[in-house]
Amino acid sequence: MTPNLHLWLIPLLPLAGAAINGLLGKRFSRPVASAVALAFCGAAFAMALWIAAQFSALRLPHMETVATWIRAGSFQADFAFYLDPLSLVMLLVVTGVGFLIHIYSVGYMWEEGGYYRFFAYLNLFMFFMLTLVLASNYLLMFIGWEGVGLASYLLIGFWFTKDSAAAAGKKAFIVNRIGDFGFLIALFLMIQHFGSLNFVQVFQSVSSLGVEYGTGLLTSIGLLLMVGAAGKSAQLPLYVWLPDAMEGPTPVSALIHAATMVTAGVYMVARSHVIFERAPVAMMVVASVGTLTALFAATIGVCQTDIKKVLAYSTISQLGYMFMACGVGAFSMGIFHLMTHAFFKGLLFLAAGSVIHAIGGEQDMRRMGGLRTKIPVTFWTMTAATLAIAGFPPFAGFFSKDAILFQAFTSPYGSWVYWAIGVFTAFLTSFYMFRLWFLTFFGEYRGEEHSDHSRAGAPAPHGHGGIHESPKVMLVPLVILAVLSVCGGWIGSDRFERFLAPAFYSGSAAMETAAPAHAEQAASEGLLTSISIVAAFAGLGLAWLLYHRRPQLPQEIAQALGGFYQAVLHKYYVDELYAVLFVKPLIDGSTSLLWHGIDRDVIDATLDNSAEGARTVSDAARHMQSGNIRSYAGWVAAGAAVVIGYMVWMGTR
Amino acid sequence: MVPLSYYLVLGGILFACGVTGFLIKRNIITIFMSIELMLNGVNLSFVAFAAQWQALSGQVFVFFVMVVAAAEAAVGLAIIIAVYRTRETLNVDQVNLLKL
Numbered sequence: 001m002t003p004n005l006h007l008w009l010i011p012l013l014p015l016a017g018a019a020i021n022g023l024l025g026k027r028f029s030r031p032v033a034s035a036v037a038l039a040f041c042g043a044a045f046a047m048a049l050w051i052a053a054q055f056s057a058l059r060l061p062h063m064e065t066v067a068t069w070i071r072a073g074s075f076q077a078d079f080a081f082y083l084d085p086l087s088l089v090m091l092l093v094v095t096g097v098g099f100l101i102h103i104y105s106v107g108y109m110w111e112e113g114g115y116y117r118f119f120a121y122l123n124l125f126m127f128f129m130l131t132l133v134l135a136s137n138y139l140l141m142f143i144g145w146e147g148v149g150l151a152s153y154l155l156i157g158f159w160f161t162k163d164s165a166a167a168a169g170k171k172a173f174i175v176n177r178i179g180d181f182g183f184l185i186a187l188f189l190m191i192q193h194f195g196s197l198n199f200v201q202v203f204q205s206v207s208s209l210g211v212e213y214g215t216g217l218l219t220s221i222g223l224l225l226m227v228g229a230a231g232k233s234a235q236l237p238l239y240v241w242l243p244d245a246m247e248g249p250t251p252v253s254a255l256i257h258a259a260t261m262v263t264a265g266v267y268m269v270a271r272s273h274v275i276f277e278r279a280p281v282a283m284m285v286v287a288s289v290g291t292l293t294a295l296f297a298a299t300i301g302v303c304q305t306d307i308k309k310v311l312a313y314s315t316i317s318q319l320g321y322m323f324m325a326c327g328v329g330a331f332s333m334g335i336f337h338l339m340t341h342a343f344f345k346g347l348l349f350l351a352a353g354s355v356i357h358a359i360g361g362e363q364d365m366r367r368m369g370g371l372r373t374k375i376p377v378t379f380w381t382m383t384a385a386t387l388a389i390a391g392f393p394p395f396a397g398f399f400s401k402d403a404i405l406f407q408a409f410t411s412p413y414g415s416w417v418y419w420a421i422g423v424f425t426a427f428l429t430s431f432y433m434f435r436l437w438f439l440t441f442f443g444e445y446r447g448e449e450h451s452d453h454s455r456a457g458a459p460a461p462h463g464h465g466g467i468h469e470s471p472k473v474m475l476v477p478l479v480i481l482a483v484l485s486v487c488g489g490w491i492g493s494d495r496f497e498r499f500l501a502p503a504f505y506s507g508s509a510a511m512e513t514a515a516p517a518h519a520e521q522a523a524s525e526g527l528l529t530s531i532s533i534v535a536a537f538a539g540l541g542l543a544w545l546l547y548h549r550r551p552q553l554p555q556e557i558a559q560a561l562g563g564f565y566q567a568v569l570h571k572y573y574v575d576e577l578y579a580v581l582f583v584k585p586l587i588d589g590s591t592s593l594l595w596h597g598i599d600r601d602v603i604d605a606t607l608d609n610s611a612e613g614a615r616t617v618s619d620a621a622r623h624m625q626s627g628n629i630r631s632y633a634g635w636v637a638a639g640a641a642v643v644i645g646y647m648v649w650m651g652t653r
Numbered sequence: 654m655v656p657l658s659y660y661l662v663l664g665g666i667l668f669a670c671g672v673t674g675f676l677i678k679r680n681i682i683t684i685f686m687s688i689e690l691m692l693n694g695v696n697l698s699f700v701a702f703a704a705q706w707q708a709l710s711g712q713v714f715v716f717f718v719m720v721v722a723a724a725e726a727a728v729g730l731a732i733i734i735a736v737y738r739t740r741e742t743l744n745v746d747q748v749n750l751l752k753l
Contacts, residue, residue, distance in 0.1 A: 626749075627749035627750070628745075628746060628749055629684075629748070629749075630675075630676055630677075630679075630745060630746075631744045633675050633676055634676055635671050637675075637676065
C-alpha cells in the first residue's frame with residue numbers, strides 16, 4: 001500500500017496565494033501581501049521537503065489520480081500527478097529557488113507600484129510550473145506549459161506602461177506560440193498512434209518499438225517536441241524572446257527566465273527520453289541545436305554591455321549545454337546542469353539585481369565599476385556564482401559542465417565536434433562572465449552621481465541616494481544560493497546519475513552496447529577535465545588582461561575586427577532578419593490582404609452597399625407618401641385594377 | 654326575365670362612377686357619397702347573384718352592408734363636422750397633415 005502524499009496540494013498552495021493576493025491584494029498593506037505570498041510558496045517548499053524525506057520509501061514511479069478530466073472513447077486524461085526522481089529534483093529546485101526568490105522580491109520590489117500584483121503573478125507562476133513538473137500526462141503538462149508562458153508574459157510586461165516592456169511581453173508570448181504549435185502536433189501524433197497521453201502508457205507503447213534508423217514516427221514526435229522545447233527554452237532559432245524578456249523585474253528574470261521556466265524544455269525532453277532514445281536523428285538534432293545555441297549565444301554575450309543582457313545570453317548558452325547533454329543521451333547530466341544552473345544563474349541574476357538596486361537602476365556595465373568595496377556581500381556572492389558558471393573546481397558548475405563535456409565526447413551519440421565546441425564555449429563563458437565581473441566590481445566607478453536616478457520604467461523614483469548595500473531580506477537569499485553554488489556540485493555526477501537512474505531506465509539496448517571500456521574512460525576523463533579547467537582559466541586570464549590590466553585594448557581589438565565585431569554587437573542582426581523575413585510580410589499581408597482586401601473591401605463593403613441600396617430605394621418610395629387622400633385612393637384603385645385585370649386574364653386563358 | 658349580366662354591368666357602372674367620383678372630387682361630402690355609390694354597386698351584384706342562384710345569404714349580406722354603411726355614415730359625418738370646425742374647409746387637398 002503506497003501512502004497518499006496529497007501531491008495535488010503542492011501546485012494548489014501557490015494558486016491559493018495567487019488568488020488571495022490577486023483578488024483581495026489591493027486592500028492589503030505591503031507586509032500582508034508579501035506574507036501571504038511567502039506563506040503559500042513556503043508551504044509548497046516545506047511539502048516538497050517532506051516528500052523528499054519519505055522518498056526512499058516510495059514505490060516508483062509514485063502516481064496519484066485526483067479526478068478524471070477528459071474521457072472520450074478510449075482516450076483518457078486525468079488530473080493525475082507523477083512522482084519519480086526526475087520530478088522530485090525539479091520539484092525541489094522550483095520550490096526551493098522559487099521560495100528564495102520570493103524572499104528576495106520582498107526587498108527588491110518594496111518601492112514599486114503594483115506590489116500585490118507582482119506577488120500574485122509570482123505565485124501563479126509557481127502553480128503552473130509545479131503543475132508542469134508533477135503532471136502525469138502530456139496534456140496536464142501542456143496546461144502548465146502554457147500557464148508558465150502566461151505568467152512569463154504578465155511578468156515581462158509588469159511595467160506595462162513602458163512600451164518596450166509591453167512589446168517584449170508580446171514577443172515572448174508569440175515566439176512561444178510557435179514552439180507550442182510543434183508541441184501540440186507532437187501530442188496529436190501520440191494520441192493518433194498510442195491512443196493516450198499518459199506517460200506510463202505512451203512509454204510502454206514506445207518501448208515495444210525498436211530503435212528507428214532513418215526517420216519515422218518517433219523521429220517526427222521527437223523533432224516536434226524539440227520545436228516546443230526550443231521555444232520555451234530559448235534555443236536556436238526561437239531564442240530571440242529571452243534577451244528582450246529582461247524588461248521584466250530582475251527577480252522575474254532570475255526565477256522564470258533563468259532558473260525554472262526556461263528549463264521546462266530540458267525537463268520535457270528528459271521526460272520523453274524513451275522516445276528520443278529510439279530516434280537517433282532527433283537526438284542528433286537536439287545535440288546540434290544545443291551545441292550551436294551554446295556557442296552562438298556565448299559569442300553574443302561577449303559584446304553585450306547591459307548586465308542583464310549578458311546574463312540572458314549566458315542563460316541561453318547554458319541551456320544549450322543542457323540540450324547538448326540530452327542530445328548525446330546523458331539526460332541525467334542535463335538535469336544535473338539544470339539544477340546547478342538554477343543555483344548559480346538564479347544567484348547571478350539576484351546579485352545583478354542587487355547591483356542595479358545599489359546604484360539606483362543603472363544597468364549599463366560601462367557606467368559601473370569599483371563596486372567591490374561598496375557592496376561587499378553582493379560582490380562575494382557574485383564571485384561565487386561567476387566561478388561556478390565559469391566552471392572552476394570545486395564550484396557547482398564545474399561538475400555538471402565537465403560531466404556534460406565528458407559525455408559529449410564519449411557517449412555513443414556524442415562526437416568530438418560537440419566536445420570541441422563545448423570547450424570553446426566554456427572558454428567564452430568564463431571570458432564574458434569575468435568581463436562582467438571586472439567591469440562591475442573593479443577599476444574606477446564610471447557612473448554619475450545618481451541622487452536623481454530612478455529605475456527605468458518604474459513609476460516611483462528611487463528615493464535614496466548613494467551607493468548602498470541591499471537590505472538583509474535580499475542578502476539572505478544571495479548567501480544561501482551562494483552556498484548552493486559552491487556546494488551544489490559536490491553530490492557528484494555519478495551519485496546524481498544513480499539517483500535519477502529509475503527515471504531514465506528505458507530498456508533500450510542502444511545505450512549499453514557502445515559504452516567504452518572502463519579503464520580507457522578513466523584516463524580520458526582526467527585529460528578532458530584538465531582541458532576544460534584550462535579553458536576556464538584562459539577565459540579568466542583574457543578577461544583580466546582586457547578589462548582590468550589594459551582597459552583600452554578591447555576597443556582596439558573591436559576596431560581591428562571591424563565588420564565581424566559590428567555583427568556580433570548587433571546580435572548577428574537576427575532580430576532584423578526575422579523582422580524582414582517574418583514580421584514585415586505578416587504585417588503587410590494582414591494589412592493589405594486581410595484588412596484592406598477582405599475586411600474593408602468585401603465584408604464592410606457588402607454591409608455598406610446594402611444599407612446604401614436600401615436607402616436609395618426608400619428615398620424613392622417615400623414620395624408615394626404624399627398625404628393627399630386622393631392619391632392614396634388612386635394607388636388603391638390602381639392596385640385593385642391590376643388585381644382584377646390579372647384575375648380576368650387568368651380566367652380567360 | 655332580365656339576364657344576370659345586365660345587373661352586373663349596372664353594378665360595375667355604379668362602382669366605376671363611385672371610384673371616379675372618389676378620385677376626382679375635392680369635397681369630402683361628395684367623396685363620401687361616392688363611397689356610398691360604390692357600396693350600392695356591390696349590393697346590386699349581391700342581390701342579383703342571390704336571385705339568380707336562389708340563395709338567401711346574398712340578400713342577408715346586403716342588409717349587413719347597409720347597416721355598416723349607416724354606421725359609417727354616422728361616424729363619417731361626425732368626423733366631417735369636426736374637420737370643418739377646426740379647418741373651416743372641406744377640401745381634402747388642404748387636409749394633408751399626415752404628409753411627410
